[in-house]
Amino acid sequence: MSLKRPIDGLFSRRALIAAGGGTAMFGGLIARLFQLQIMEHERFEVAAAENGVRLDLAPPQRGRILDRFGRPLAAHRQAGRVSIVREQANDLTGLMAELSKHLDISPERQARLISDARRQASFQPVTVKSELSYEDFSRLSVLAPSLPGLQVEMAATRSYPRGRDFAHVLGYVAKASEADLERLSEDTNAQERAAIRRLFKHPDMRTGRSGVERYAEDWLRGEAGFRKLETNAAGRIIREFDDPSLSPKAGRDLYLTVDAELQKFAIDRFGEESGAAVVLDIETGDILAFVSTPAFDPNDFVNGISSKDYALLRDDVEYSPLYHKAYDGTYPPGSTFKMVVAAAALEAGVINPNERVYCPGHYRFGNNTWHCWKKRGHGSVNMHWAIKGSCDVYFYEIAKRMGIENLADMGRRFGFGQRWELGLTGGRSGVMPDDAWKRAARGEPWYEGETLNIGIGQGQVSTSPLQLAVMSARIAAEGKIVTPRIIGDGPRPDTDIPFDEPLDPEIMQRMKAGMYGVTSEAGGTALRSGDLGLGGPRLAGKTGTSQVRRISAAERASGILKGDNIARRLRDHALFVAYAPHDDPKYAISVVVEHGEGGSKAAAPVARDIIAEALRIDARRTPSYIRTASAGSASGTGSGAR
Amino acid sequence: MATMRASSLDFSRRSLWTQLGSLPWGLILLICAMGMIGVAILHSATFTNPQEAGLPMRQATRFGIALGVLLVVGLVPIRWWFWAAWPSYLATLVLLVAVEFFGTTGGGAQRWVQIGPVGVQPSEFMKVTLTLALAAYYHKRWSDFSGGFMIHLPALALIALPAALIFRQPDFGTTLALFASGGILIFLAGLWWRVIMALGVAAIASVPAIYFFVLQDYQRERVDTYVAQLTGQSVNVMDDGYQIEQAKIAIGSGGWTGKGYMEGTQSQLDYIPEQHTDFILTVLAEEFGFLVTSGVLILWMVILGLGLAIALRAASLFARFAAAGAVATVAFYILFNVAMVLGLVPVVGVPLPLLSYGGTVMITTAGCFGLICAAHLGRNEPLNTGA
Incomplete structure (x- = not known):
């Protein structure tokens, strides 16, 4: 009916030409699809199998614990660690034997490590030694490329720079035991439970066992992320992608009201005696010193304390160093x-x-x-x-x-x-x-x-x-x-x-x-x-x-x-x-x-003597975590609001 | 002529129900099928990442909204669109200028402008309103058309003006889309072959100039990557090259029948960046293989063919051009996206309509098919301008 106008014929002709062009392009795409999916299929199938990118769980950095003036009481330090990965090792026993030439590992421990590695998921590294000396670390690092399954790396370890001073207040962190995992996954669904298990099985991951470390676990822990790694067919890492969206989120720092210097003074003042002391700021209720002496060194617990050392602490009933006397x-x-x-x-x-x-x-x-x-x-x-x-x-x-x-x-x-x-x-x-x-x-x-x-x-x-x-x-x-x-x-x-x-x-x-x-x-x-x-x-x-x-x-x-x-x-x-x-x-x-x-x-x-020291060093002055206008106005006298 | 007038008046009085019944339901059902396929693939693509767990549901909701847009646009009488063509084109142009001055930046480009509480991306509207404007232009100018070349120059200006604004944002994909679908309309309006040839030669000749003086650094990088992977050089160091390489591995490893739903190792292990948006085709190809993937492409061809058939049957030039322009717009998206994922053209952010995750392209696609439906319902209206 409308074909009377010349434009209609022109339009239809041109439309059919365009449709033909479009169909040709679709055909070209399907041909390309055929080329990739059918003709080159084998090549890409191999490439997919060998591929490529692996996401490794990356534990978050635990938040620090600081005293009222920001002095670190719990922080981290880098330490060399050697572990074995069953998935990558051709011969676990041989690897272990080779490793024992360079590190002092008792035969019983060797056997236990091998059985640990066999029991765990094949990709899960089993830590052989976590506090490598500098010499051991460099020697093993040189060795690692020739021994598949050997993994030598630097890792952040929890450290307590003030040693025994805050042992009972801070508590300590340790590798999560079954009981810890049970406690950490209370009130979670199956998916969260699996994620928690996976995270805490990571060799760098620790959980608070006692003290603030345990109570403030959620605050300190942070959020796990991933390392995105490209690997070759042998599983060796070729490069690491920088992907900020995957990075773990560090835990938050936590400030205590205590003054580390006053605490140290008080502990020293006790000398050989056993006992307890508590210093309070009368105005705020801030605990400035919380002394229980003698104490244990929480650093000993981070990588697991030997049962012999633990027995020494536990059996000392007269001085009871494990006990928080205050x-x-x-x-x-x-x-x-x-x-x-x-x-x-x-x-x-x-x-x-x-x-x-x-x-x-x-x-x-x-x-x-x-x-x-x-x-x-x-x-x-x-x-x-x-x-x-x-x-x-x-x-x-x-x-x-x-x-x-x-x-x-x-x-x-x-x-x-x-x-x-x-x-x-x-x-x-x-x-x-x-x-x-x-x-x-x-x-x-x-x-x-x-x-x-x-x-x-x-x-x-x-x-x-x-x-x-x-x-x-x-x-x-x-x-x-x-x-x-x-x-x-x-x-x-x-x-x-x-x-x-x-x-x-x-x-x-x-x-x-x-x-x-x-x-x-x-x-x-x-x-x-x-x-x-x-x-x-x-x-x-x-x-x-x-x-x-x-x-x-x-x-x-x-x-x-x-x-x-x-x-x-x-x-x-x-x-x-x-x-x-x-x-x-x-x-x-x-x-x-x-x-x-x-x-x-x-x-x-x-x-x-302790209270005189508190007065002398003005232990109750405004703590550094209070960042208000009053901190500025009080800075002239260096002490808190009166 | 008189009978035609009568029937058009008749048409305007038909009830909404009758009109609903007269919609091209075959076309709409095929579109719905495509939407369902999209949600299913998206489910597979996002399954492993708990952060993306809600995406398939959100996509399904968006598809529902898009279907509503399609029906509303389709039920609006074609002559209303005819009247609205120029005002809407001008309004979109104003918004584009507004973006230039007050726009907000997202993903490195300035594309959004705030109107009250909603953020709008005027470049997306332009894909539809440009089609309307060109259709209205050729419809009105036909009476004094002498078959000459000059009639196409204003049409070219209608394309170039918004294209230039959008290119500045910068949004290379949309710029290309405007030139492609607008160019198709000029072609349908009968541009002389000798001019087409000349333009083709000029375009090829200007490639180096565009490469060195027009493209931004990141766009140039993409082109470099593209050339590198086409010629088989190692492109591992470049992130774009990595993406294309991973996409090719995913597609190639799919084979005839694929690895099975939610079984694609490439897709499930998150190797491919943007795999739920621009690179959604990789999931389809890896998990379902060549047969289903080419089937989906053929389904698209059928949908576009039905659209083109509607364009050919319409009485008015406006309806013809509007429907053809809508088909061309969607076709450009599909062809360019698939070519990009298959490593045939440089990676320019162009999504795959109805399959990629994203609300904008969904609405644009719905608008295009709505126009086609409107052209179908108003196919007997001559839209005489003199009347």
């Missing part, structure tokens, strides 16, 4: 508990602080006699004198008057009997006993006589050094709720603070006056440790002795055994809690010297 250790608080008892009595209204109690050196209740540490007695003492002279009789009396429930209530308000979640593994709650506790634990009712023991911090009550430091911080802050923390910038735990009501400031001022008396007034039990040596500010504190054994009446009569007359492990623990400066408290501290016997003799000087 967090997991619980000790009867002894006389350091007396502020709690006095505060409870004042709040319960059972005594006027000026009322005097007569101390003849012993106290009778029922058919029993309780002794004061001062055999001759303190004479007539009011509350202030009772605290600074640590008069036991006074505290038996007020404990009896108020009863265990009032005492336990006050203890809980100071943080006793509950675990502080810091973001580390471990941590013990200790015991703040009362009637309900005893019925649950022993199935017996509370006896009034036991209250007297609690009144001087002995008996069932037990506290960790951390709890004692929190107690002295809360007293020094005049009742303000101080909550300890050690994660500065990182996955901070959600701590709900039980009993978050501030304590009565007036009562706390009395306690502070008593603690000042201990170190600075006539009659104080730690008079020699009050001077910080800084020409002015003094220390306020309280001594304590934690009984390790029960003293029999016979022994008491013949003179209590002490010092060289008795085995070390039977000697009492020496305790001291303190804060400084006395007129403007900044730091609170607790010190436990295990089997140190006298709080004033063994623990107080240690506490004094």
